[in-house]
Amino acid sequence: MTKQAQQTVLAAELPERGQPLAGGVFITRYWLNGVERALIQLPDELSGAWGNYGVEIKGAGSYSDGEANTRAMAEAGSVIAIKALELDGFIPSCLEGQLLMAAKADGLVELREDRFHWLSTQRSADGAYRLDFGGGWLSNNDEDDVRLARPVRSLIIQ
Template structure:
């Protein structure tokens, strides 16, 4: 069951970076598909496989649009994607992962740095991107490996 979450935010209502917003922590403003958006990191931590090793998922290879990637993953049966969407959130894309790392480096959010975190961007039928939040490493790994996910929300700014 999908939770009801805030869908948009007025620019005048945005808090300072690192402050509460839409059930999480406001990370930053950014542009996605020609629209300014607010990135929000949730406190929830999910764990699981990205998806089936050897299965290329159409629509899950955007470097910037984590929500589109996560929806494609869920349609293909990814349990962590289904869980993220159930929270009214999505798995960060490569771009969104980099924005999270910048917020961590600025001391605005806390992210575990003892394990790699899945991102929603796939690289091939066999691998997807993951991120180390200790040093900011972006890497690839086999989709069938269990990793952490910190879901995010991306709200259009009006």
């Protein structure tokens, strides 16, 4: 029997940004689809291709909902997305990636600066977004290139 990851957190129990929470580091509070959430960076680092060049994945184009994007990617066979979901996490969207960048800029977390990181937001059938945590550059790249991904988790704040 597998243990399911924590799904919610009480607002009164949220730690300071940069402190441990739910198996990772609390990044920030944010709103997604009308629900306040806590974004947590997981300690894992994944490496792989986003998907297959030339294949558009329906449901992976959200700029804000990384979990929905990652689920769509996994359903289409993306190995890196499947790995993220197995960790009870997901690959951050463009918005969630920028929140990670802000936490790094504030000195709350360390993120590798020597390689681009995949985000779960697909730009087109040929490319998906990537983020450079060294300079904060958001760009897109061919989906079949191997990049890093830093899974996150998002908890509903009650």
